[in-house]
Amino acid sequence: MTTQTVLRIEDLHVRFAGREEEAVRGVTLDVSAGEVVALVGESGSGKSVTSFSAMGLLPGTATASGSIRVADRDGEREIIGATTAELDDIRGRVVSMVFQEPMTALNPTMTLGAQIAEAVRNHTSATKAEAAERAVELMRQVGIPDPERRANQFPHEFSGGQRQRVVIAIALACEPRVIIADEPTTALDVTVQAEILDLLRALVRDRGVGVMMITHNMGVVADLADRVFVMRQGCVVESGAAAAVLTDPTHEYTRTLLAAIPELPPAAFGGAEVAGESHAFAEPEKPVISMKGVTAGYRVGGRFVPAIHDINLAVGEGEFVGLVGESGSGKSTVSRLALGLLPASTGEIDLLGEPLGSLRGRAARRLLRDVGVVFQDPGGSLDPRMTVGESIAEPLSIHARGLSRAEKRARVAELLDAVRLPKDAASRYPHEFSGGQRQRVGLARALVLKPRLLVADEPTSALDVSVQAEVLDVLRTLHAELGFGCLFVSHDLGVVNQLTQRVVVMRRGRIVEQGLTSDVLRAPRELYTQELLASVPSPDPVAQRERRAARAVLQEK
Incomplete structure (x- = not known):
């Protein structure tokens, strides 16, 4: 191991009890200080097992062989075969991990400041007061505003992107040499994802930490990675400089992964100088659902809090309409209105030609029989x-x-x-x-039930690109056979471009732009839409640099 190499994995094999085939077969890779190495592949390829091996977090049913060495201040430390006490000393101080889902990584009963401070005290001699001060400073460094106050808040009081920043702060608490980031942006909106990638880029540049990033998003690889290792069925099938692998892949599997990525059309990011200019709303001839002037919200502590304002939206018979925007923009509230799960405070909602708000009991059930819904998390929506x-x-x-x-x-x-x-x-x-x-x-x-309207709420957000392509292909085939209208809620603008005829862009409870998908995504007139498009990572390294530069310019407007 050279002085610059902070993690080296050599001939790693991992087998789980009861399984004939190895989960990881002969993986060899290294990570240098100040370098981002991406490990990519589909679910089941072995990339997460490799990352957990590097943290010594494999379950008792797993058997690992080979060598995993990390660079400590006093020399090398071997992970495989290390005792529990040795691993406790290494984890957090030498090598840290940023997990995919921050809500499961954070303790819901502890304040965020206390959780960061706990990580500090685990490996240093800091007093309780010193650790608390360090926690506030770390929150400031990862871009959380007003850290003195927010250190006393709990995970549920933070957005998804802010929680991910806290997880990164915990990983940085003891200044490790290596950070393993396991799908750190999978569940985030594109703008929040771009912010997290900017943060990781700055940490690598300013601190010289080495990062091994696990992802199935080739756009993230193009944006952040220096080198990439492509895994399939437990083996590395291709590796090299990220730009070379992404632009000229040599293995058929890598080419298949890249071909499955739904891309955006070339967009005029610098279009409008005045925010608020939008494509005109035009109701289709035969709408299966129509919302006019709709405002809706929720009761919080006896007070009405509006979630959406003055919504004008329609889905035509046999039409795919994409509904896009960041978390908190109001997309889910619009979906709940379409499903009859939330009443409108003002405005009109017509479902299949009937006024939805005026129907009750059996009449409402008969009408909603013609509405289907696909949820974001299939595991959570199916009774086990x-x-x-x-x-x-x-x-x-x-x-x-x-x-x-x-x-x-x-x-x-x-x-x-x-x-x-x-x-x-x-x-x-x-x-x-x-x-x-x-x-x-x-x-x-x-x-x-062969519905006339399908509401699909982020149905592919957690899927690998090749699996996503299969699900979208099935959805298109069924649509051709059944002819239903579809309200397709997503933050993946590439999927929206591939699937929908029209798109509706929401921000802070309002529709800021809508029109034909080809018009909106190629020539967005609203600055917010331009920023959304510029935040979508492209698997083409050249195009990704251009998008990052365009996003920086748009943020200054």
């Missing part, structure tokens, strides 16, 4: 105690009680075939399927 067949058939049991069991089984088999799952899937449980397969089950359940 029900077989896949029972989950898909459940809407039939509620809304089509005249059908016999044989007819229901036939309809379930028809849907399983349509979403490209085997017929024996009906007798299996959700935990037996991958994330992409579970999302197909959710799609089958949403369409079992």
Whole structure:
């Protein structure tokens, strides 16, 4: 190990008890100080197992061989075979980890300042007061405003991006030599993702820390990584400088990953000089849902807090409409209105030609029978105690009680075939399927009643690009067969560009721009839309540099 190499993995093999094949097979890689190395591949490729091996966090059912060495101040430390006491000394002080989901990484019962201070005291002789002061300083360094006050708040009081900044602050608490970032931006909006990538870039530049980043987002690789290792079925199939691998891949699997990425059209980021100018709203001839002048919100402590204001939106028969914006923009509130889960405070909502707000009881249920919904998290939306067949058939049991069991089984088999799952899937449980397969089950359940409107809430946000491409292909095929209108909620503008005819952009509860997808994404007139587009990372390193520069200019306006 050279003086500049802070992490070296040599011939790593990992096997789990009860499995014939190894999860990781002969992985060798290194990370230098001040360098970002990306480990990419689909779910099950072995990249997360490799990252957990480097932290000594493999479960007791795993057996690892090979060598993983990290550079401590006094020399090298071996991870494989280290005792619990040795690993406790290494973790946090020498090598730290930024986890994918900050809400599960943070303790909901402790203030954020206390959690950062705890990390400081674990490896230093700092007093309680000194650790608390250090926690505030770390929060300031990772860009959290008013850190003195916010150090006394809890995780639920922070946004997703701010929580991820706190997790990064914890990782930095003891000035480690290596940070392992496991999908650090997967669940974040594009603008928040861009901010987190800027933060990681600054940390590498200013602190000289080495970063091993686990991701399936090739745009993130183009934006941040110096080198990339592509993994498949536990092996590294291609590696090299990020620019070379992304622009001229040599392995067919890498080319397949890159081809599956939904890209944006070339956009005029510098379009409008005046924010607020937008494409005109035009209602389609046969809307399956129409909202006019709608305001809605929630009761908080007896006080009404509006979430959306004066919304004018419609989805035509057989039309895909994309609804985009950051977290907190009001997208989910609009979805709840369309599903009849939230009443409008003012304005009109017509669903399939009927005034939704005036219907009650059986009449409302009959109308909502023609509305399907696909949720963001298929694992959370499927009952783990029900077989896949029972989950898909459940809407039939509620809304089509005249059908016999044989007819229901036939309809379930028809849907399983349509979403490209085997017929024996009906007798299996959700935990037996991958994330992409579970999302197909959710799609089958949403369409079992042949609805006229489908509300899809971030249905591909947590999927690998190749799995995402498969789910989108199934969705397009079913749309061609059934002709439903779809309100497609997403923060992935590449997917929106690939799938929708029109797009609606929301910010802070208001629609700031809407129109044909080709018009809005190629020539955005609203500065906020331009910033959204400039924040989407491109897998082309040259295009990504241009987008980053455009975003910096837009932020100054």
